[in-house]
Amino acid sequence: MGLEGLEFESFTLAASTADLSEEPAARDHADVIEFRMDLATEPVAALESYDSTYGETADALPVLATNRADWEGGEAADDEVRLRALGEVAKLDAVQAIDIELASLRDGTATALSKTAGEHDVTVVASAHDFEETPSVAAMSETLTDACRYGDVGKLAVTAMNRSDALALLTVTHQLAQEGEYTIATMAMGAAGSHTRAVAPVYGSRIGYAPVDPAKATAPGQYDLETLSRLVTQLEPVDD
Numbered sequence: 001m002g003l004e005g006l007e008f009e010s011f012t013l014a015a016s017t018a019d020l021s022e023e024p025a026a027r028d029h030a031d032v033i034e035f036r037m038d039l040a041t042e043p044v045a046a047l048e049s050y051d052s053t054y055g056e057t058a059d060a061l062p063v064l065a066t067n068r069a070d071w072e073g074g075e076a077a078d079d080e081v082r083l084r085a086l087g088e089v090a091k092l093d094a095v096q097a098i099d100i101e102l103a104s105l106r107d108g109t110a111t112a113l114s115k116t117a118g119e120h121d122v123t124v125v126a127s128a129h130d131f132e133e134t135p136s137v138a139a140m141s142e143t144l145t146d147a148c149r150y151g152d153v154g155k156l157a158v159t160a161m162n163r164s165d166a167l168a169l170l171t172v173t174h175q176l177a178q179e180g181e182y183t184i185a186t187m188a189m190g191a192a193g194s195h196t197r198a199v200a201p202v203y204g205s206r207i208g209y210a211p212v213d214p215a216k217a218t219a220p221g222q223y224d225l226e227t228l229s230r231l232v233t234q235l236e237p238v239d240d
């Protein structure tokens with residue numbers, strides 16, 4: 001597993017945390033830190049402080065900053081405030097990617113933020129979540145394709161109730177990855193979806209998420225970081 005910039009050209013393992021002091025604990029297994037700003041206290045100040053030593057610490061992990069809205073399963077209540085904070089941190093060297101909700105890109109509230117990211121060579125992960133179900137393959141394909149039009153990476157997390165749902169998610173992942181036009185990240189949340197976190201990378205998903213602290217999962221059904229790293233490495237895809 002090697003990180004080639006934050007272009008997500010190969011599978012990238014993101015260690016999720018709301019506490020950047022946990023970053024050293026993630027270095028052995030992760031390629032990037034997903035900083036959940038919405039779950040942190042004083043997130044902008046925390047990132048500025050991380051950034052101040054980032055350049056001097058040879059193996060410090062780059063940051064994918066997420067400030068998840070409460071209407072998308074996170075805890076950030078005020079859209080204007082959370083998007084502004086993302087714009088501020090996008091200017092920091094340590095922040096090499098930001099996550100923006102597809103809905104905010106579609107309705108235009110994050111258009112300026114996306115432009116700011118582009119100006120600072122920050123990768124945009126356009127994300128969509130379904131906490132209720134796994135939509136049809138056609139609907140997931142449409143969502144992911146749209147996310148890829150708005151962002152550099154299109155990410156979709158759905159909720160799997162059973163193996164058919166998991167297979168549907170893997171199917172859409174495989175189809176879009178085979179087409180080769182877009183960079184995508186997919187995962188199914190919930191117990192029935194857990195294994196997709198290990199398997200979706202085989203079918204072309206480029207980002208996986210796992211908590212630095214196993215007790216602090218940021219989504220249902222996540223493996224701990226070491227386990228996901230091991231599983232993904234062991235399931236390395238073969239060319240076909």
Ligand SMILES: O=C1C[C@@](O)(C(=O)O)C[C@@H](O)[C@@H]1O
Pocket residue numbers: 016034036066099127157187188189209210218219220222
């Ligand atoms: O959007 C995602 C994916 C995720 O929800 C997951 O299912 O692993 C975890 C979140 O921290 C991240 O922002």
